[in-house]
Amino acid sequence: xxxxxxxxxxxxxxxxxxxxxxxxxxxxxxxxxxxxxxxxxxxxxxxxxxxxxxxxxxxxxxxxxxxxxxxxxxxxxxxxxxxxxxxxxxxxxxxxxxxxxxxxxxxxxxxxxxxxxxxxxxxxxxxxxxxxxxxxxxxxxxxxxxxxxxxxxxxxxxxxxxxxxxxxxxxxxxxxxxxxxxxxx
Amino acid sequence: xxxxxxxxxxxxxxxxxxxxxxxxxxxxxxxxxxxxxxxxxxxxxxxxxxxxxxxxxxxxxxxxxxxxxxxxxxxxxxxxxxxxxxxxxxxxxxxxxxxxxxxxxxxxxxxxxxxxxxxxxxxxxxxxxxxxxxxxxxxxxxxxxxxxxxxxxxxxxxxxxxxxxxxxxxxxxxxxxxxxxxxxx
DNA sequence: TGAGATTAGTTTCATATGAAACCAATTCCA
DNA sequence: TGGAATTGGTTTCATATGAAACTAATCTCA
Numbered sequence: 197x198x199x200x201x202x203x204x205x206x207x208x209x210x211x212x213x214x215x216x217x218x219x220x221x222x223x224x225x226x227x228x229x230x231x232x233x234x235x236x237x238x239x240x241x242x243x244x245x246x247x248x249x250x251x252x253x254x255x256x257x258x259x260x261x262x263x264x265x266x267x268x269x270x271x272x273x274x275x276x277x278x279x280x281x282x283x284x285x286x287x288x289x290x291x292x293x294x295x296x297x298x299x300x301x302x303x304x305x306x307x308x309x310x311x312x313x314x315x316x317x318x319x320x321x322x323x324x325x326x327x328x329x330x331x332x333x334x335x336x337x338x339x340x341x342x343x344x345x346x347x348x349x350x351x352x353x354x355x356x357x358x359x360x361x362x363x364x365x366x367x368x369x370x371x372x373x374x375x376x377x378x379x380x381x
Numbered sequence: 382x383x384x385x386x387x388x389x390x391x392x393x394x395x396x397x398x399x400x401x402x403x404x405x406x407x408x409x410x411x412x413x414x415x416x417x418x419x420x421x422x423x424x425x426x427x428x429x430x431x432x433x434x435x436x437x438x439x440x441x442x443x444x445x446x447x448x449x450x451x452x453x454x455x456x457x458x459x460x461x462x463x464x465x466x467x468x469x470x471x472x473x474x475x476x477x478x479x480x481x482x483x484x485x486x487x488x489x490x491x492x493x494x495x496x497x498x499x500x501x502x503x504x505x506x507x508x509x510x511x512x513x514x515x516x517x518x519x520x521x522x523x524x525x526x527x528x529x530x531x532x533x534x535x536x537x538x539x540x541x542x543x544x545x546x547x548x549x550x551x552x553x554x555x556x557x558x559x560x561x562x563x564x565x566x
Numbered sequence: 567t568g569a570g571a572t573t574a575g576t577t578t579c580a581t582a583t584g585a586a587a588c589c590a591a592t593t594c595c596a
Numbered sequence: 597t598g599g600a601a602t603t604g605g606t607t608t609c610a611t612a613t614g615a616a617a618c619t620a621a622t623c624t625c626a
Contacts, residue, residue, distance in 0.1 A: 223519040227450040227471065231526050232427045234545050237472045239424035241552040242417045249557035257612090265412040280574065286412065287422045291614060294576060316574040316621045332560055334408040340558035341416050344551055348544070355540045359533070360419045363541075366529055367426040372434035373525035375517055442582090465604060476584060479606060501591045501604040 246340070253336070254329055255303070259296040261333065262286040264322065267306065268330040271321040278317045305329060431525070438521070439514055440488070444481040446518070447471040449507065452491065453515040456506040463502045490514060 227233050243258065250256045256264065266282045283293045297320065300306040305326035311317035322330060345353055412418050428443065435441045441449065451467045468478045482505065485491040490511035496502035507515060530538055 223516050224454060225450055225519045225522055226454060227447065230450075230522065231529060232424075232431050232522075233447070233450075234549070235420070235424040236428055238545055238549045238552065239417075239420040240472075241549060243421055245552065245555070245557040246417050249559065253559065259612095262412065262418070265410055265415075265418075269409060269411060278574075287425075289614065290575065291577090292612090294574095295612090298576090314574085314622070318575085331408050333558075334410045335561040336558040337410055337415065337417075339561045340555070343555050344416060344548065347547060347551060352540065352544060352547075355537065356544050359537060359541050359544065360423055362532060362537075363529065364419070364423045364426060366532060367423065367430065370430070370525070370528050372430040373518075373521040374434065374438065376520040376524045444582095463604075474584065475605065476607090477582090479604095480582090483606085499592070499604085503605085 242344070246337075249336075249340075250333070254333055256329070256333075257296070257299075259286075259288055259292050260300055260305075262288060263293065263296045263300060263320075264305070264326065264330055264333070267320055267322045268327065268334070276311065276319050277321070278311070278319065280317075282320065300326070427529070431522075434521075434525075435518070439518055441514070441518075442481070442484075444471075444473055444477050445485055445490075447473060448478065448481045448485060448505075449490065449511065449515055449518070452505055452507045453512065453519070461496065461504050462506070463496070463504065465502075467505065485511070 246261075247258050250258065250261050254261075263282055263286065266285045267277060270281075270285075271277050279290065279293050279297060282288075282297075283290045286293070288296075297306060297308070301308055305323055307321050307323050308318045311319050345356070348356065431446075432443045435443065435446050439446075448467055448471065451470045452462060455466075455470075456462050464475065464478050464482060467473075467482075468475045471478070473481075482491060482493070486493055490508055492506050492508050493503045496504050530541070533541065
């Protein structure tokens with residue numbers, strides 16, 4: 197049995213996007229309380245700040261930074277990071293990864309050698325210069341993150357971590373918006 | 382006195398992006414635990430699902446949907462919603478709003494009349510057709526939102542609402558990443 | 567084997583985006 | 597007044613993006 201059923205939960209403090217005026221009245225949605233919108237604004241705000249800083253201070257785009265973060269975390273002797281692995285780890289598509297990598301090779305930040313065992317693949321590593329930038333960015337990035345969450349209690353931080361996990365899972369499983377009550381195609 | 386000083390808080394469950402290997406060791410950042418990255422992935426996942434659904438079912442882009450949501454919420458007799466007001470309310474820039482509006486006028490979803498009191502401005506309203514779509518989208522959007530948060534407890538939902546608020550505030554106030562220890566320009 | 571299916575990665579093309587320049591109407595003051 | 601500064605909104609231009617087509621290497625299995 198579902199708790200609290202289908203009932204409206206718009207108690208005024210809830211951020212659920214519905215406003216009074218339920219079934220029968222004119223349907224209303226408060227954009228400023230609508231989860232997809234709120235999350236998008238939050239993520240974009242952060243992303244913009246980060247992108248501008250990386251561009252200005254380190255000459256990197258966000259996709260490039262993500263490639264760098266992946267290589268910084270995993271490359272080196274014994275590892276064999278491919279473009280595909282980067283794409284999987286960064287949630288970027290392979291086109292974006294391919295472009296980021298080729299720019300970084302141009303810039304001398306990344307080295308690429310064909311995998312002798314499978315000549316479709318290339319193994320990617322940070323160059324000396326690349327790792328130099330990586331080691332400058334990481335503290336800045338962690339510091340920024342720390343300042344972002346500085347006002348949150350330990351409990352809230354834990355909650356945040358869990359919420360992001362849960363929602364990310366659900367977002368991949370939840371069917372997209374469709375007309376309520378409409379039958380399938 | 383700062384609490385807990387500069388000490389690492391990476392207890393293994395925290396999502397703070399740092400990994401063991403602190404000062405002195407090689408600096409490491411786990412992208413998959415890094416807040417800006419996590420939020421970006423979450424927001425993009427939701428945004429993609431929503432965008433695809435709006436496009437396919439209603440022929441709208443996300444910026445267009447946001448314009449529609451704003452007009453649906455505020456337009457009508459007595460109100461005077463301008464492009465500027467839409468931009469402010471949707472956190473989009475004026476270029477994006479201008480383009481969304483002109484497409485929607487083309488499509489017959491939005492009407493625009495010059496404000497007689499200030500002929501730089503135009504007052505925007507949903508047409509009959511526009512409101513028709515709005516009234517079909519809103520229930521679908523609210524239903525999607527409800528399904529997204531279906532697994533969360535009431536406490537978690539409240540926490541989510543507050544966290545998004547707090548973080549959005551902080552994100553606009555927090556200085557962007559800069560090299561730790563570096564002096565200003 | 568070797569022809570079709572698969573996988574890694576790149577290129578193409580059409581669209582989306584945003585910063586900056588722009589136009590027009592309005593406001594500000596000397 | 598009347599010109600400079602401001603505001604509302606659009607256009608331009610250069611870049612970013614992603615879906616789909618493409619190339620090349622590898623795998624599959626009849």
